[in-house]
Amino acid sequence: MKWRRCADLWGGRYLIGIGIFVLLFLGARPASAQATTDYFPGKWKVTVFGTPNGDAVMFFLLERKEGKLIGTVRDSTDKEMTKFSQIDEKEKNITVYFTAQGYDVNVYLEPVPADSVKGSLMGMFDARGVRVKEEK
Numbered sequence: 001m002k003w004r005r006c007a008d009l010w011g012g013r014y015l016i017g018i019g020i021f022v023l024l025f026l027g028a029r030p031a032s033a034q035a036t037t038d039y040f041p042g043k044w045k046v047t048v049f050g051t052p053n054g055d056a057v058m059f060f061l062l063e064r065k066e067g068k069l070i071g072t073v074r075d076s077t078d079k080e081m082t083k084f085s086q087i088d089e090k091e092k093n094i095t096v097y098f099t100a101q102g103y104d105v106n107v108y109l110e111p112v113p114a115d116s117v118k119g120s121l122m123g124m125f126d127a128r129g130v131r132v133k134e135e136k
Contacts, residue, residue: 106121
């Protein structure tokens with residue numbers, strides 16, 4: 001009886017319809033919205049544009065060990081040039097730190113669609129990268 005009076009008071013079907021919509025909306029959230037994907041592990045070909053020595057191409061090899069990203073900078077022959085001294089991970093980007101030609105440098109990277117990244121070297125030079133697909 002009390003429910004019937006409440007339904008009549010608040011417009012009945014309108015209120016019930018809104019309640020059902022809210023319940024369906026809250027219950028229909030995809031589970032993937034809560035899980036984060038591990039975007040950065042893998043091999044990346046990163047090009048830094050406009051440096052004093054021209055455009056620089058380097059390869060980053062990133063992997064996750066014991067929950068942390070680690071990695072190396074490699075040349076075009078896949079020879080290790082240097083290890084990352086530090087990798088700062090944020091929710092949607094990373095900053096990698098390493099030594100190149102005697103200078104401590106960092107590269108900021110954030111994901112863009114189609115297995116790509118964009119960012120900057122030392123906040124001064126634009127950088128773009130693509131994931132390198134290993135042939136099997």
